[in-house]
Amino acid sequence: MPDLAALGQEKSNLIKALQEQQKEEGYISDQAIKDISREFDMAPVEVEGVVSFYTQFKRIKPGKYKIQVCDGTACHIIGSKLVLNWAKDHLGIAEGETDEEGLFSLDAVACLGCCSLAPVISINGKVYGDLTRKKLLKILEDYRAREEEV
Amino acid sequence: MSQIKVTIDGQTLNAEEGQTILQVARENQIHIPSLCFDNRVSQNTSCFVCIVQDAESGQWMPSCSSQVQDGMKINSSTPEVEDMRKTALDLILSEHSGDCEAPCTLACPAHAKVEEYVRAGREGNHFEALKIIKERIPFPMSIGRVCPRFCEQDCRRNVKDQPVAINDFKRLAADLYYDEYLEDMEDLTGEKAAIIGAGPAGLGAAYFLRRAGIASDVYEKRAEPGGMLRYGIPEYRLPKDILEKELAHFEKMGGITINCNQELGQDIELEELKNNYDAVIMAVGCWQPSSMRTEGEELAWGGIDYLEKLASQNFEMEDPGETIVVGGGNTAMDCVRSSLRLTEEQVHCYYRRTAKQMPAEEYEYQEALEEGANFEFLTQPISLRKEGDKLVLKCIRMELGEPDASGRRRPIPVDDSEFEVKADTVIAAIGQKTIAPEGVPTNDWGDVEVKEDNCRVEDNLFAAGDCVSGPATIVEAVAGARRVANGVQAYLKDDTYKPPYLINVSRGHWQSVSEDELVYLQEPDESERVEQRHIDLDKRKQTFEEVSLTFTKDEVELEGKRCFECSCTAREDCQLKEHSEELGADPEAFSGEKIDHGYNVEHPEIVMDRGKCIKCGICIKICNEVVNEYLLGFKNRGYNTKIDTAFGQPLPVDCEECGECLEACPVGALDWKVKKNEEILKKLAEEK
Amino acid sequence: MINRIKIGMASCGVAAGAREVKDKIAEVAPEEKIVEVGCIGHCYAEPIVEIETDEGSIFYQDVEPDEEFINRMLELEDFSRFTPNPEREKWEKKFVTELSGKIDPVSLEEYRSRGGYQGLEKALEMEPGEVVEEVKTSYLRGRGGGGFPAGMKWSFLAAKEEEDKVIICNADEGDPGAFMDRTVMESIPHQMLEGMLIAAYATGANRLFIYCRAEYPLAVRNLNTAISQIEEAGLNKIGGEDIKITVKEGAGAFVCGEETALIHSLEGKRGTPRYRPPYPTDKGYKGRPSMINNVETFANVPLIIRLGGEEYAEIGTENSTGTKLFALAGDLEYSGLVEVPMGISIGDVIYGIGGAEEGSIKAVQIGGPSGGCIPEEYFDTPIDYDSLNELGAIMGSGGLIAISKGRCMVETARYFLDFTAKESCGKCTFCRIGTKRMLETLERVTGGEGTAEDVELLSELGPKIIKGSLCGLGQTAPNPVLTTLKYFKNEYLEHVEEKHCPALECDNLVEIEIDQETCIECGQCIKNCPVNVISDDFVIDNQDCTRCNSCIEVCPVDAIARVRKGGKVNVAN
Numbered sequence A: 001m002p003d004l005a006a007l008g009q010e011k012s013n014l015i016k017a018l019q020e021q022q023k024e025e026g027y028i029s030d031q032a033i034k035d036i037s038r039e040f041d042m043a044p045v046e047v048e049g050v051v052s053f054y055t056q057f058k059r060i061k062p063g064k065y066k067i068q069v070c071d072g073t074a075c076h077i078i079g080s081k082l083v084l085n086w087a088k089d090h091l092g093i094a095e096g097e098t099d100e101e102g103l104f105s106l107d108a109v110a111c112l113g114c115c116s117l118a119p120v121i122s123i124n125g126k127v128y129g130d131l132t133r134k135k136l137l138k139i140l141e142d143y144r145a146r147e148e149e150v
Numbered sequence B: 001m002s003q004i005k006v007t008i009d010g011q012t013l014n015a016e017e018g019q020t021i022l023q024v025a026r027e028n029q030i031h032i033p034s035l036c037f038d039n040r041v042s043q044n045t046s047c048f049v050c051i052v053q054d055a056e057s058g059q060w061m062p063s064c065s066s067q068v069q070d071g072m073k074i075n076s077s078t079p080e081v082e083d084m085r086k087t088a089l090d091l092i093l094s095e096h097s098g099d100c101e102a103p104c105t106l107a108c109p110a111h112a113k114v115e116e117y118v119r120a121g122r123e124g125n126h127f128e129a130l131k132i133i134k135e136r137i138p139f140p141m142s143i144g145r146v147c148p149r150f151c152e153q154d155c156r157r158n159v160k161d162q163p164v165a166i167n168d169f170k171r172l173a174a175d176l177y178y179d180e181y182l183e184d185m186e187d188l189t190g191e192k193a194a195i196i197g198a199g200p201a202g203l204g205a206a207y208f209l210r211r212a213g214i215a216s217d218v219y220e221k222r223a224e225p226g227g228m229l230r231y232g233i234p235e236y237r238l239p240k241d242i243l244e245k246e247l248a249h250f251e252k253m254g255g256i257t258i259n260c261n262q263e264l265g266q267d268i269e270l271e272e273l274k275n276n277y278d279a280v281i282m283a284v285g286c287w288q289p290s291s292m293r294t295e296g297e298e299l300a301w302g303g304i305d306y307l308e309k310l311a312s313q314n315f316e317m318e319d320p321g322e323t324i325v326v327g328g329g330n331t332a333m334d335c336v337r338s339s340l341r342l343t344e345e346q347v348h349c350y351y352r353r354t355a356k357q358m359p360a361e362e363y364e365y366q367e368a369l370e371e372g373a374n375f376e377f378l379t380q381p382i383s384l385r386k387e388g389d390k391l392v393l394k395c396i397r398m399e400l401g402e403p404d405a406s407g408r409r410r411p412i413p414v415d416d417s418e419f420e421v422k423a424d425t426v427i428a429a430i431g432q433k434t435i436a437p438e439g440v441p442t443n444d445w446g447d448v449e450v451k452e453d454n455c456r457v458e459d460n461l462f463a464a465g466d467c468v469s470g471p472a473t474i475v476e477a478v479a480g481a482r483r484v485a486n487g488v489q490a491y492l493k494d495d496t497y498k499p500p501y502l503i504n505v506s507r508g509h510w511q512s513v514s515e516d517e518l519v520y521l522q523e524p525d526e527s528e529r530v531e532q533r534h535i536d537l538d539k540r541k542q543t544f545e546e547v548s549l550t551f552t553k554d555e556v557e558l559e560g561k562r563c564f565e566c567s568c569t570a571r572e573d574c575q576l577k578e579h580s581e582e583l584g585a586d587p588e589a590f591s592g593e594k595i596d597h598g599y600n601v602e603h604p605e606i607v608m609d610r611g612k613c614i615k616c617g618i619c620i621k622i623c624n625e626v627v628n629e630y631l632l633g634f635k636n637r638g639y640n641t642k643i644d645t646a647f648g649q650p651l652p653v654d655c656e657e658c659g660e661c662l663e664a665c666p667v668g669a670l671d672w673k674v675k676k677n678e679e680i681l682k683k684l685a686e687e688k
Numbered sequence C: 001m002i003n004r005i006k007i008g009m010a011s012c013g014v015a016a017g018a019r020e021v022k023d024k025i026a027e028v029a030p031e032e033k034i035v036e037v038g039c040i041g042h043c044y045a046e047p048i049v050e051i052e053t054d055e056g057s058i059f060y061q062d063v064e065p066d067e068e069f070i071n072r073m074l075e076l077e078d079f080s081r082f083t084p085n086p087e088r089e090k091w092e093k094k095f096v097t098e099l100s101g102k103i104d105p106v107s108l109e110e111y112r113s114r115g116g117y118q119g120l121e122k123a124l125e126m127e128p129g130e131v132v133e134e135v136k137t138s139y140l141r142g143r144g145g146g147g148f149p150a151g152m153k154w155s156f157l158a159a160k161e162e163e164d165k166v167i168i169c170n171a172d173e174g175d176p177g178a179f180m181d182r183t184v185m186e187s188i189p190h191q192m193l194e195g196m197l198i199a200a201y202a203t204g205a206n207r208l209f210i211y212c213r214a215e216y217p218l219a220v221r222n223l224n225t226a227i228s229q230i231e232e233a234g235l236n237k238i239g240g241e242d243i244k245i246t247v248k249e250g251a252g253a254f255v256c257g258e259e260t261a262l263i264h265s266l267e268g269k270r271g272t273p274r275y276r277p278p279y280p281t282d283k284g285y286k287g288r289p290s291m292i293n294n295v296e297t298f299a300n301v302p303l304i305i306r307l308g309g310e311e312y313a314e315i316g317t318e319n320s321t322g323t324k325l326f327a328l329a330g331d332l333e334y335s336g337l338v339e340v341p342m343g344i345s346i347g348d349v350i351y352g353i354g355g356a357e358e359g360s361i362k363a364v365q366i367g368g369p370s371g372g373c374i375p376e377e378y379f380d381t382p383i384d385y386d387s388l389n390e391l392g393a394i395m396g397s398g399g400l401i402a403i404s405k406g407r408c409m410v411e412t413a414r415y416f417l418d419f420t421a422k423e424s425c426g427k428c429t430f431c432r433i434g435t436k437r438m439l440e441t442l443e444r445v446t447g448g449e450g451t452a453e454d455v456e457l458l459s460e461l462g463p464k465i466i467k468g469s470l471c472g473l474g475q476t477a478p479n480p481v482l483t484t485l486k487y488f489k490n491e492y493l494e495h496v497e498e499k500h501c502p503a504l505e506c507d508n509l510v511e512i513e514i515d516q517e518t519c520i521e522c523g524q525c526i527k528n529c530p531v532n533v534i535s536d537d538f539v540i541d542n543q544d545c546t547r548c549n550s551c552i553e554v555c556p557v558d559a560i561a562r563v564r565k566g567g568k569v570n571v572a573n
């Protein structure tokens, strides 16, 4: 659990606290909601309401590699829908899901800020641009291969 | 606070700075609908049903949240404003899922409050049940026996297994308390109607008029009253002493005189009646058997004629010998089963389509089979002739072709498949038609033409029942009777009757609902439907004794526990429904996805049905700002927003003591579980 | 002689591999001084390296993290040189972003050496009221979309007598295709912060927040670094008081760009808007008077004070002064960030700067999901607040997308509505349900199941959503649909009447076909089809084809194409 005391138990820091929490565990568990609401002296239902409002917060454990497919305008125009479908097909998961091994999770997001490289994805923050299906599958398989080596 | 002036709908009003438009309007009795406003809590500004328009700038604003300004001019009732409000409601309804009214009640042509009398029956209050039933059904003993049970066909319980045996609740309640019960009636006003035809529609109309204080003289051409109840439905389904009891009740009500042997055109004249009475209702039924359109058909009995003859002879008739009944409807079944009781010979039923396509009730077919009838499907008669003392019916086999206009596959003849059969009696029970009296306008089907909203033909002449609808059922006749009675009352008050605009949100027909989408107030009993008990089969084959037996009180109570209690707890005080009806909003105006957020009935007293939540936010704020708790909140956002408790847990048991949020919820999303019949009864009483 | 090596390390550069390049240079030439700079706006050429020599700078584009490449570059060989498109130079006006990509974003000295904080110093010598007047004179209008005159807003806050007043910089940048604010924050954070400090002095605010979009980690980092530098240098001491500046990260909600929602979010609540009035300047963060301005708005302020409002107002047009940043995207040769003077025509931006092929663009979408499309016939319209409003579009925050003739307008509208519908906060009826119903209707149309009534429904419901929504999100959400309906109704009608997508974009209305004449039977398509629906004799089973385009992409002879479903009409792209 992040150092909530440092945040001054000030309600306006709730989102910050949740962000810290997510950084640590990768998602916001029920237990985390209970702990944080106790710490901030808030009703759990209110904290849950905040968590579920913002797309950044995940309530299920994400995969080790978080794939974000950009569906910002520039990427969309160039074909991000196809990229998303390629990824879905290849991984066998839908948006917002994590695969069975817990390796990959998939999300569609708005502009990643690299429109000139569209279509773009990011995996754990690292951006890959100018994607084709081949390139995408290779990137994903490289991650998987690296994982299998370990 | 300084005083300012604002104008709403042309009315200039004094107001105080800081007040909202809605407050000012309400203080001045100007009606603005609202859903998400509650003056105990801070603004929600969610529903936009309170929207108004600035007459000068054209700016739209929610009146509950916009403060008045000096000199402001507001439009709150222009067509544009009402259209915006209606659209807001249309949209809210399009994401709403619930059942305002139970499917059974909606399915009942007479809109008898089914769920309520089922509840009364379950609780053993059969007198109360009868009272609820009789608000809509003048002949509960008869209909409790012969209704084809439209309500059960739509009963939600079908999703799980078999429908609740609804009709048997009526039958028991009526059998138990018919003699004691007398309905509330208005004092007679002195107005009087003439009713032509003492069948279910005519007598039904007399009943509803009498309850409203209008007397009537009923004219019947046959020797005894009852119409189809007497002459169409055989004794073994509806014993005539039951009918006598129903008729006796009419006598007890007073103000209704039945004159038999009075035939229109001979003993009475339409014009005369129109002149002598405040209103005339024609309810002459459908008594003309339809033609088989085959050579020699005059040698056959018309189905309805056969039944009429049988009834008029007190169900004693010469042995018809080997009998062929042509047709597959309820009249055909009545003919088959009556014949079976009159002869030791074979009784056949010939129908040109398949068993599945027979319009007759399934149970009638089954019971006819049990009683020994022989069915020949895909068989069409083509001619009839006499050979000696036998009749010879020539038929052809059929097969199913392409679907016709009704969507059923059309039977087409199979080449070279003609065959002949001999019989002593042939009955053509393929339908009936209306014989409209001379000079009365009719439609393409030959039925009497009436205005839809008030059942009026012309002048002070009204019509109802089979002669308007074509051959139908008793309960439909009774439903028509109520409509015509309303039409007459309105006519006598000199306004056209406009049926109130009512909306019904529905979770959908049970066929489109899966078991995990069901919502109930408490877990229903798992038991199977109570089976109807019958008299011995031998007796059924020999006599006209009534075949089925009335449920016992225990059976009814058991059966009642199977009911899901489908209707909405908020039905009587739902603001969404109220405003939607006021503004003509329509649950079907927009179609689209409805999200199933589920419901929670774990709390002993409280139901949270998220599908009904309109996201107004009142409950959250009441709980937080008024009660100083924080037990409710919104989750998710956008179209996925839902009301919930922490981790979806049921509300704490203590909430029972407070219940502020439930009381404040404008709809049935958060509500007490109880549904009280008293409220229904009160409302029914108010309607009159 | 190499003085310094500058590498563009804004998000665009990093994404293109600038970090690898930097590491490689450091490895190959450890003796060189490497500076990370921001974005110079030519994102399409990243990674870009600038080599400062005594004779001036030499730019390299598409730099590879490859020893040979780097050695050649350090030798100043003439290859892979970057020269900006000369057309572009003609139209662009680097003003607000003048320093972007030229200086180390997190070097206070460098910023100061280029005139940084002179605006603040000058302001502090004026009366606060004079500063407000100066901003009024400049007629700077809010760059966040609404275009409300900034000076006026400042005067509202200045007039408030409360002791605690708040200024919030709206850095939520929610338009899914825009990154102007990100570039400013990443590349010239001090300039924006200077603007905020000037505003604080002018209005008497004593607390500053920056509400920054969650996906901008580099912007947050640079801002925080810049803030500590400011604190260290005491630049935040205004009127004897240390003004606290805090960066708060959003958590992924477009609606939080709306002022009241933003305030709720800052307070740690669900980001739902509330009805205004009261406006934030009366009742904002924790009930205090609060003023919200956009990143770009603040970044203009130091220049206004330095130049004086009057001189500033010379740039642009009378009612729209200054410049505007745009994120260009779509069917263009050169996409990326541009800064242009107000009043430039749409055509000059997309053809002149964007380098689109003359006549290839049928419309631009301006203002992102809240904006609208503008068809070709209006391309000579000047880009200013009022002219755009007249066409049913809006200036918006700076997203500008060129849509070529080969794209479907219905699909474009559907895309934007899909975004706004998902981003609706869910509070009010018209927006929560209305946008969803419109979206479902559009999906029917693009899916080939639409009817003429559906098109009717869109044009009836759209205006009602605008009238009956609580906040700007719902009030603008129907714009993309209504403007495409206005200018491209024929495309809608073709979808519903002919079941035909003229651009062959809508999957349900097209089939994928292999032209047997052209096909050389290489088998690439068969190998690459993810759902194995291409037979050995090169026929596609369109029943199960997912329209993924993989085969089209891999076919070496372009034998595969999207064709009209049912018919074989090929459409020129």
Ligand SMILES: Cc1cc2nc3c(=O)[nH]c(=O)nc-3n(C[C@H](O)[C@H](O)[C@H](O)COP(=O)(O)O)c2cc1C
Binding pocket: C141, C142, C143, C144, C145, C146, C147, C148, C150, C170, C171, C172, C173, C174, C175, C254, C255, C256, C257, C258, C259, C292, C293, C294, C295, C297, C397, C471, C472, C473
């Ligand atoms: C749904 C919605 C999203 C918005 N998003 C942004 C945004 O991302 N950035 C921004 O500066 N303004 C945004 N705005 C506009 C702001 O509400 C506000 O008008 C602006 O920040 C004021 O600053 P300005 O006057 O400097 O433009 C948005 C408005 C709405 C209704």
Ligand code: SF4
Binding pocket: B096, B097, B098, B099, B100, B101, B505, B568, B569, B570, B571, B572, B574, B575, B576, B577, B612, B667, B668, B669
């Ligand atoms: S909440 Fe109102 S509209 Fe909804 S089902 Fe109940 S009564 Fe009907």
Ligand code: SF4
Binding pocket: B102, B103, B104, B105, B114, B115, B118, B154, B155, B156, B157, B164, B166, B562, B563, B564, B565, B566, B567
């Ligand atoms: S379950 Fe009960 S309330 Fe529901 S339809 Fe059947 S009888 Fe009516």
Ligand code: SF4
Binding pocket: B612, B613, B614, B615, B616, B617, B618, B619, B620, B643, B664, B665, B666, B667, B669, B670
């Ligand atoms: S449950 Fe709450 S939010 Fe939903 S309709 Fe009822 S009072 Fe409103």
Ligand code: SF4
Binding pocket: C255, C272, C273, C423, C424, C425, C426, C427, C428, C429, C431, C432, C469, C470, C471, C472, C473, C474, C475
């Ligand atoms: S218009 Fe949309 S985003 Fe704005 S308050 Fe209403 S529901 Fe929320």
Ligand code: SF4
Binding pocket: C512, C528, C529, C530, C531, C532, C533, C534, C540, C544, C545, C546, C547, C548, C549, C550, C551, C552
């Ligand atoms: S478009 Fe995709 S799914 Fe369809 S045939 Fe080509 S590769 Fe296969």
Ligand code: FES
Binding pocket: A070, A071, A072, A073, A074, A075, A076, A110, A111, A112, A113, A114, A115, A116, A118, A119, A120, C176, C177
């Ligand atoms: S739209 Fe994909 S990176 Fe900007």
Ligand code: FES
Binding pocket: B033, B034, B035, B036, B037, B044, B045, B046, B047, B048, B049, B050, B051, B062, B063, B064, B065
């Ligand atoms: S918005 Fe005014 S009552 Fe709901």
Ligand code: FES
Binding pocket: B107, B108, B109, B110, B111, B112, B137, B143, B147, B148, B149, B150, B151, B152, B167, B475
């Ligand atoms: S359906 Fe209502 S009484 Fe039969």
